[in-house]
Amino acid sequence: MNGFSFEDLKMIHRTRLGKEVPLELFRAIRLIGMREALPLEGKGTTASIGRKIGESLPVSTEEELLDMFATLQIGLPRVTHRDKHLIKIVVDDCFCKGLPVLEEKKVCDLEGAILEGALGRIMNRKVTVRETKCNVSGDEHCEYEVRWYD
Numbered sequence: 450m451n452g453f454s455f456e457d458l459k460m461i462h463r464t465r466l467g468k469e470v471p472l473e474l475f476r477a478i479r480l481i482g483m484r485e486a487l488p489l490e491g492k493g494t495t496a497s498i499g500r501k502i503g504e505s506l507p508v509s510t511e512e513e514l515l516d517m518f519a520t521l522q523i524g525l526p527r528v529t530h531r532d533k534h535l536i537k538i539v540v541d542d543c544f545c546k547g548l549p550v551l552e553e554k555k556v557c558d559l560e561g562a563i564l565e566g567a568l569g570r571i572m573n574r575k576v577t578v579r580e581t582k583c584n585v586s587g588d589e590h591c592e593y594e595v596r597w598y599d
């Protein structure tokens with residue numbers, strides 16, 4: 450075996466601390482570790498990591514994927530627009546909610562890349578996900594635009 454599957458990660462046998470870790474630890478990994486320690490605020494690396502995670506999630510429909518986002522407490526996603534080549538997904542209660550506003554900064558690129566990886570596999574085509582709104586930019590919620598071409 451040379452790695453862990455998502456099912457492996459669910460095998461948790463911590464008798465005293467259980468399965469939860471505080472949100473600030475997740476934020477530290479995401480916003481201090483990945484954004485500050487990697488070149489270009491981690492952009493290319495974060496996209497690769499997110500897509501890989503998305504591809505490995507045990508989901509086979511868009512609905513299961515959105516449910517998984519809520520189960521993993523990344524945020525509460527909902528589709529607000531859908532047409533032939535575009536889906537808009539708003540995420541309420543995103544992990545970034547409550548952080549100080551940094552003008553012009555969007556910080557939920559990893560989560561968008563997770564959507565991209567998972568939706569690409571589910572839809573069996575090349576999908577691009579763009580982060581269009583973020584709480585950290587002062588927007589009212591985080592939002593992604595999902596596009597694909599036939």
Ligand SMILES: [Zn+2]
Binds near residue numbers: 543557583584
């Ligand atoms: Zn966010």
